[in-house]
Amino acid sequence: MPATRPLPELVCPAGSLPALKAAVDNGADTVYLGLKNDTNARNFAGLNFDDRTAREGIRYAHQHERKVLLAINTYAQGGDISRWHRAIDEGADLGVDAIILADIGLMEYARRRYPELRLHMSVQSSATNYEAINLAQELFDIRRAVLPRVLTLDQVKQVIDHTRVEIEVFGFGSLCVMVEGRCLLSSYATGESPNSHGVCSPAKFVRWEHGSQALGARLNGILIDEYQQGEPAGYPTLCKGRFEVEGDTYYALEEPTSLNVMAMLPQIIDIGVAAIKVEGRQRSPAYVAQVTRTLREALDTAGREPQRFSVKPGWTQALSKLAEGQQQTLGAYNRPWK
Amino acid sequence: MRIPELTLPASMASLLGRLPATPPCWALVTTLNQLKKRDILPADMSLLAGHSFEVHVQDAGLRLGFSADEKNFKVASVGDTPDLRLSANLADFARMMLREEDPDTLFFNRKLIIEGDTELGLIVKNLLDSVDWSSTPLQRFMAV
Ligand code: SF4
Numbered sequence: 001m002p003a004t005r006p007l008p009e010l011v012c013p014a015g016s017l018p019a020l021k022a023a024v025d026n027g028a029d030t031v032y033l034g035l036k037n038d039t040n041a042r043n044f045a046g047l048n049f050d051d052r053t054a055r056e057g058i059r060y061a062h063q064h065e066r067k068v069l070l071a072i073n074t075y076a077q078g079g080d081i082s083r084w085h086r087a088i089d090e091g092a093d094l095g096v097d098a099i100i101l102a103d104i105g106l107m108e109y110a111r112r113r114y115p116e117l118r119l120h121m122s123v124q125s126s127a128t129n130y131e132a133i134n135l136a137q138e139l140f141d142i143r144r145a146v147l148p149r150v151l152t153l154d155q156v157k158q159v160i161d162h163t164r165v166e167i168e169v170f171g172f173g174s175l176c177v178m179v180e181g182r183c184l185l186s187s188y189a190t191g192e193s194p195n196s197h198g199v200c201s202p203a204k205f206v207r208w209e210h211g212s213q214a215l216g217a218r219l220n221g222i223l224i225d226e227y228q229q230g231e232p233a234g235y236p237t238l239c240k241g242r243f244e245v246e247g248d249t250y251y252a253l254e255e256p257t258s259l260n261v262m263a264m265l266p267q268i269i270d271i272g273v274a275a276i277k278v279e280g281r282q283r284s285p286a287y288v289a290q291v292t293r294t295l296r297e298a299l300d301t302a303g304r305e306p307q308r309f310s311v312k313p314g315w316t317q318a319l320s321k322l323a324e325g326q327q328q329t330l331g332a333y334n335r336p337w338k
Numbered sequence: 339m340r341i342p343e344l345t346l347p348a349s350m351a352s353l354l355g356r357l358p359a360t361p362p363c364w365a366l367v368t369t370l371n372q373l374k375k376r377d378i379l380p381a382d383m384s385l386l387a388g389h390s391f392e393v394h395v396q397d398a399g400l401r402l403g404f405s406a407d408e409k410n411f412k413v414a415s416v417g418d419t420p421d422l423r424l425s426a427n428l429a430d431f432a433r434m435m436l437r438e439e440d441p442d443t444l445f446f447n448r449k450l451i452i453e454g455d456t457e458l459g460l461i462v463k464n465l466l467d468s469v470d471w472s473s474t475p476l477q478r479f480m481a482v
Contacts, residue, residue, distance in 0.1 A: 016464065018467065018468065018469065046385065046460060046463070202457075208452060233446050283440055285467060286437045286440040287440035287443065
């Protein structure tokens with residue numbers, strides 16, 4: 001019998017204190033959160049943590065022996081980068097278990113100022129190969145890297161086999177498919193994108209039009225999609241819009257689907273993935289509770305009996321209800337390319 | 339406790355729709371102000387002030403209009419175009435409040451309709467999500 005691998009950490013999102021508690025109560029090993037400003041990639045009005053709620057959340061998680069990661073995963077914008085430095089200072093002061101960074105300038109700052117602080121490399125860094133990851137380790141002592149959602153399972157294995165840095169992959173949530181950290185679609189339409197302002201397709205540019213036939217979604221005036229009666233809707237991000245291309249109107253870039261790796265859990269454990277991440281800091285405590293509970297059960301089952309593992313219909317049902325566009329995909333993990 | 343899949347009968351809507359909406363609206367506004375006063379509702383009023391809201395309980399035929407200033411929520415007639423209108427059936431509103439269902443899920447499924455200022459909608463949604471019922475005497479009733 002092959003040596004059994006340790007189970008990957010289940011890393012769950014928290015946009016609010018109740019969501020954090022829901023993640024902890026339902027079996028997350030780790031929660032990740034952001035501060036109330038543009039230093040994190042879910043900079044939505046009313047979301048995220050201030051000093052009081054962050055302290056209370058960290059206390060709650062640590063009391064239950066879970067870890068807390070602070071995402072400071074946007075790129076410091078020229079002119080005034082003090083906000084980003086302050087966010088790192090705050091993370092160190094709060095006593096988070098690690099900080100998730102994308103910007104190498106900030107990695108340098110964090111490493112220099114807080115030699116003991118554990119650093120993770122964000123998906124927004126767009127590091128898709130082990131050379132990039134090993135370089136970040138050499139320079140800034142990065143302990144974990146989150147891989148963009150563009151690699152096949154074989155490619156993820158390749159990376160893991162060639163680095164000592166822990167590898168985290170996405171397990172469930174809305175897909176930001178293109179090239180995390182490099183997508184400019186939102187900037188094209190609104191002047192603001194995840195890297196610069198911490199949000200894709202900001203709500204202030206979104207307008208829902210309730211016509212008699214269809215629900216229209218406009219982003220800064222640009223019609224992104226129209227949903228007929230009863231047709232499931234999605235977030236009005238440009239990559240998931242329907243566009244007219246050479247006379248055909250269709251999802252030219254990506255269907256509004258959610259990633260769900262449940263079917264691949266035994267392989268993910270087998271290749272030595274250190275952590276599985278759930279997307280969705282912008283979602284409610286109800287979502288966090290349901291996804292965490294379901295993945296906890298699936299992960300434990302896959303760890304116990306990898307050979308006999310199969311996805312239970314109840315799990316699929318629970319997750320498909322929550323998924324954007326109510327479709328699920330294994331994403332790039334099972335693409336045939338090498 | 340799970341909320342069953344139900345829609346109020348149309349007769350109810352036509353009956354309720356003819357009653358004045360002021361008492362339920364007053365109850366809603368009073369509750370909001372109480373929750374805010376006790377720091378259970380961590381509302382940043384500067385984000386809400388000057389805006390008008392309408393909660394439309396479709397199957398009950400109820401339209402609850404209110405507005406906010408720097409300090410409080412107030413009963414208000416909001417006219418045809420409030421800054422933000424949230425429409426759903428009673429059971430879905432209850433699911434949302436009891437955290438059985440995620441508002442995004444209801445929105446994807448077209449059970450929750452958001453009209454008006456999208457960012458204001460997000461502020462309100464995130465505000466409701468951030469209420470920590472476990473720190474209140476209400477926690478027994480809320481799915482936390
Ligand atoms: S447009 Fe799509 S791919 Fe680009 S950042 Fe937004 S969600 Fe990601």
